Amino acid sequence: MFLNARTRLILASILLSSVVTVSVLGIVYVTTNVIIEQETRSVVEAEITGLSDDFERLGLLGLAAAIDRRVQSSTKQDAIYLLTDYRGRTISGNLATWPTSVEPGGGWVELDLVRTDSEEEVPIAAISIRLESNARLLVGRDASGRQKFDRILVQSAGLALIAAFVLSLITSWLLTRLVFSRITDISDTANTIVAGDFARRIPVRGTGDEFDRLAVTLNDMLGRIEELVNNLQLTTNSLSHDLRSPLTRLRTHLDTLLLEDAEQQDRDKAGKRALEEVDHLLRVFANLTEIARAEARLPKSDFETVDMNALVRDAVELYAPVGEERGVNLLGVGTAKPINGHRALLMQVLSNIxxxxxxxxxxxxxxxVRLVDQDGGLCIEVCDEGPGMPDAFIKTAIQPFQTLDPSRSNPGAGLGLALVAAVARMHDGNVHLENTTPGLKVSVTLARGDI
Amino acid sequence: MSRRILVVEDDAETLEFISKGFEAQGYVVETATNGRDGLYLATDGGMDALILDRMLPELDGLAVVQSVRAAGINTPILLLTAMSAVDERVRGLRAGADDYLVKPFSFQELHARIEALMRRPQDHTESRVLTCADLTMDLERRSVTRAGRTLVLTPREFQILEFFLRRVNRVITRTMLLEGIWDYNFDPHTNIIDVHISKLRRELDGPGEPQLIKTVRSAGYILSDAG
Structure with a gap:
């Protein structure tokens, strides 16, 4: 079948509503017909019993008079009577002659006969008996009224069928248009993204319905994917750029080591330099691994209750002597309630900042270094009185390999804040950088988690 | 009697690097290149220390640690890994390893840690007064004197000095100090440990006195009583 899903759905809907309409009307038709026929027959049978009683009481002439009265009475337009003598001659009634095919006492018959009162040939259902002295009596009902009712029923059934067809066509068309246009939105967006446009998002129509909710969820997913892809691209680009220089230097040092006429002093120096370059490269890899693990948001089985006050106290105490050498005073202020976190990675965060x-x-x-309790978590604020960061750099500073220091003297290789950001995200938090002129304020928010 | 160690490592070059290093230090080195052989040799007895790679063919390093411990063998075990330090360390120590070292490492670091592991029982001898050369530390009165001169130390400096005094004549690496004193296992990018040591040295060494805590090139520090 080459019908698309939408056509199939519309056809199925029409078929279903037609079947329902036809069966409902069919049941109505069959049941009403059966009931009307049974009703008619029992009335006619009662009438013929009554008339044969009249014959026994009043005789043939009395019966004829009773039939004449009934024929003339306007209340029973559809009643058919015929009374004949033993030779078949008509005595009374509204039929011309006894129909040849009818044997008296032979039960119910249905046939077309001409009525003498209306001069029309009409369909008739009748029953007949043989009276004493071979007279015959036939009582029946003109069925043309009922056939008219049948015709009307069939006609209205047809109309109902057409109405059902049209209605189900319209509703299923509207319904499928709604569903399929949203599906088309999603598949179009997916196709554009497959083609390389990672910034595309599924349109949200603001109806707040299930489709909007689906679109929002999918868009969130696309956002996260785009973020990861961008990070990966940036990391790959920076990595190839950042690894080339140390690897080139490493190669030069190794070359020097292998030079036959090199002085021992130069060889020692080259060997030492080569080791330094390798250590630098290994540090870059170690940092990248940590970032990747934090970004992967692994199960939080390694989380524990962490007293951030103690962590800040330790970090300040650990780094205070480094500052003292240059008269830089390191101060830990404020307190915060404990959080559920990764102790070693949080210490790495404080260390990097x-x-x-x-x-x-x-x-x-x-x-x-200030700790501030917040709704559902806490914030670590580290403020220095340094030159701050250029505004253009602040936005990209937390991305991998971004560094203000173009020389190799930065041992973090531009991964320090990237790791801070990754660990913050791992704790459902984020990093915010702000120039406080003078100085830079680094704020790291962390969710408290389940303590 | 020379000390025997078992090194289980599947990378041939790393294995050679480690065994040559320890042989040069006078150790008897047994080697295995997979977890099954390693476990067999480890349970055979007579080893003073085990060095296990975390990822081994046939039987994983962690599984070897667990089996060795389950067999009731208390030989000190050091795990080597190429994996990230932070969580693997906890996992390794939980399994029953005594120490943990992340690849790549310098031989000096590995050597210092193995020496520390093998002499660990000595640390538990609870003496109230620790001495080294002309340095005396009274743990009860929390006072330190050098050649009769009382030194004024911060609690942290006292703690660092105690750490050295309990490991006289042994190389202490920077990561051993960070783990032992601060109980942190992270990677400081700067020379914070060196800064703490040089601060301590300023208190320790009076004018004209020889340096007590010496720097061991590309390894760490040593407190030696040789003078």
């Missing part, structure tokens, strides 16, 4: 702050803090300044 503090190392950044210490790198840029001017001599004889202060770095504040």
């Amino acid at each position: 503090l190392e950044n702050a210490l790198r840029y803090a001017p001599d004889n300044s202060t770095i504040n």
Whole structure:
């Protein structure tokens, strides 16, 4: 079959409603016909019993008079009577002659006969008996009225069928148009994304219905995918760029080591440099692995209750001597309730932020590490009095391999804040950078989680 | 009697690097390249320490640790891994390993940690006074003197010095200090440990006195009583 899903749905809907209409009307038709026929027959049978009683009481002439009265009475338009003598001659009634095919006492018959009162040939259902002295009596009903009713019923059945057809065509067309246009939206968007446009999103129509909810959910998913793809692209680009220089330098050092006429002193130096380059590369890989693991949002089985106050106290104590050498004062202020988190990674976060702050803090300044309780979590704010960041850089600073320091003196290789951001996301939080002129304020929010 | 260690590692070059290093230090080194052989040798007895790779063919390093411990063998075990440090460390220690080292590592780091593991029982001897050369630490009075001169130390400096005094003549690496003193297992990008040591040295070494805590090149520090 080459019919599409929409046509199939419309056809199925029409077929279903037609079947329902036909069966309902069919049942009505059959039951009414049976009931009317039974009713008619019992009335006619009662009448013929009554008339044969009249014959016994009043004789043939009395019966004829009774029949004449009934024929003339206007209340029974559809009643048919015929009384004949033993030779078949008509005595009374509204039929011309006794129909030859009817044997008296032979039960119910149906046939077309001409009525003498209306001069019309009409369909008749009748029953007959043989009276004493061989007279015959036939009583029946003109069935033309009922046939007319049948015709009307069939006609209205036809009309109902057409109405059902049209209605189901319209409703199923509207319904499928609604469903399929939303499905088309989704598949069109998916196709554009497959073609490479990761920024495309499924239109939300603002109806708040299930389709809108589906679109919002899918768009959230697409957003996360785009973010990951972008990160991956950026990481790959930066990685190839950032690894090329240390690898090139490493190659130069190894070349020097292998030079036959090199001085021992130069060889020692080259060997030492080569080791440094390798250590740097390994550190980059270790950082990337940590970021990847944090980004993957692994099951939180390694989470535990972490007292952030103790963590900040330890970090400040650990880094304070580094600052002291240059008169930089490291201060931990504020308190916060414990959170459910990854202790080692959170310490790495504090370490990365503090190392950044210490790198840029001017001599004889202060770095504040403040803990603030928030709704459903807490915020770590680290403020230095350094030069801050250029506004253009602030937006990209948390992406991998972004560094303000083009020389190789930055041991984090531009991955420090990227790891901070990844760990924050792992704790359902985020990182915010802000110039406080002078200085930079790094805010890391963390969700409290299930304690 | 020379000390025997078992090294189970499937990478031939790493295995050679480790066994050559320990042989040069006077150890007897047994080797295996898969978990099954490793477990067999480990349960055979007579080892002073085990060095296991975390990922081994046939029987995983963690499984070997668990089997060795289940067999009631208490030989110190150090796990080596190429995986990320943070969670793997906890998992390894839970399985029954005593220490954990992330690849790549320097031989000095591995050596220092194995020495520390093998001498661990000594640490539990609860002496109230620790000494080294002309340095004396009284743990009850929490006072430190050098050549009769009382030193003023912060609680952290006291803790670091105690750590060294309990491991006299042994190399202490920077990561061992970070784990042992601060109980953190993360990667500081800067030389914070060096800064803490040089601060401690300023208190420790008076004018004209020899340096007590010496730097061991590309390894860490050592507190030596040789003077």
